[in-house]
């Protein structure tokens with residue numbers, strides 16, 4: 554278990570903005586799935602992932618893979634992670650050790666597809682992850698879709714048990730009721746070893762899906778159309794080990810863009826991919842924050858002072874990501890007018906709004922909408938990070954708040970951000986662990 558920690562942020566000097574360069578690492582939500590995909594090969598295969606972020610969720614996934622029998626080395630400071638698949642992996646994750654690990658990250662659901670298709674069976678306790686205000690996050694879209702490929706499920710309280718009558722899944726036409734990221738990934742990973750052709754309609758189009766497909770294709774799979782609404786997979790009998798570099802983290806990038814929107818200044822985000830940030834760039838443009846591609850990086854600048862308001866709504870990719878909204882709302886809390894924001898993806902995900910309120914923000918929650926009336930200044934306070942992005946929003950807000958902000962629950966940030974304190978300190982923010 555990660556130690557509980559507090560971050561202390563004091564405001565930047567009145568006339569100084571952020572300046573310099575930060576490093577954007579590999580995407581958390583891709584790295585975790587690529588790690589799970591290593592289970593799809595036979596014993597002895599050694600996979601190498603590069604650009605893997607040194608974050609707690611990667612350590613948890615590494616621990617989970619070790620608990621089923623894999624050897625995992627890294628990630629080192631060079632972002633390299635090496636996974637060795639044993640001959641036999643454990644498919645029952647209900648024992649105490651794995652159960653606790655499954656319970657602590659949502660990405661543990663990504664083991665369903667690989668274990669089911671490769672081993673013909675899987676037993677998984679109800680997966681965990683952040684609670685966005687509506688209790689348990691369901692996985693029925695995953696299990697229903699895998700049923701189309703021949704999986705059979707039994708639910709027993711807090712455990713879901715899957716098996717494949719006949720031993721091998723078969724291809725099928727899956728139409729997802731919603732472009733769920735996790736369900737698309739599970740079907741994709743299951744279909745690559747199924748017998749025949751699978752189509753996934755209404756698939757999630759996130760860059761992390763295209764990244765997973767790219768790794769699967771390097772392993773010898775036949776996946777077409779990943780990153781579009783319709784994915785086609787032709788199953789193969791076996792897959793080989795692969796070496797793959799994780800796609801840059803567009804959520805981490807959006808966090809630093811929001812930081813500049815709040816604090817002003819000029820920053821270069823080394824390693825960020827401008828193409829995955831379209832909507833964020835457009836909406837920040839409305840506020841007077843300029844963002845542009847810059848030779849393998851993204852450049853952002855804003856004058857020191859308040860931003861203009863804008864309106865935001867989250868949607869499946871290529872829409873604005875639900876994970877990017879909290880940081881942008883934090884930036885709009887001190888805008889010169891009223892902004893409206895709608896959360897369509899994780900509709901109960903507003904715990905951070907109350908915490909921004911403690912800092913003096915004027916934000917009204919109306920169903921899944923927010924009315925953000927910009928105030929001149931926020932004030933430092935003791936606030937609590939309830940999940941990764943809530944914590945990031947509070948850090949962003951604190952950069953210009955009057956006085957000291959103490960962010961409790963900062964261990965959530967370590968789940969998703971590598972070197973946040975060092976990176977922010979390096980560009981002029983006053984931040985330390987408390």
Ligand code: EPU
Pocket residue numbers: 581582583585659660683690691692693694695731732733734735736874875876898899900941942969
């Ligand atoms: N949903 C269902 N039933 C299902 C699956 C999903 O109702 O069987 C609902 C969810 O409750 C949610 C919506 O569909 O309201 C979207 O869920 P999706 O399946 O797309 O999300 P996910 O795969 O569980 C990933 C990221 C989240 C990110 C979402 C949306 C990982 C590990 N997590 O979750 O990231 O918010 O996609 O983009 O990849 C984070 O990084 O902080 C984070 C929470």
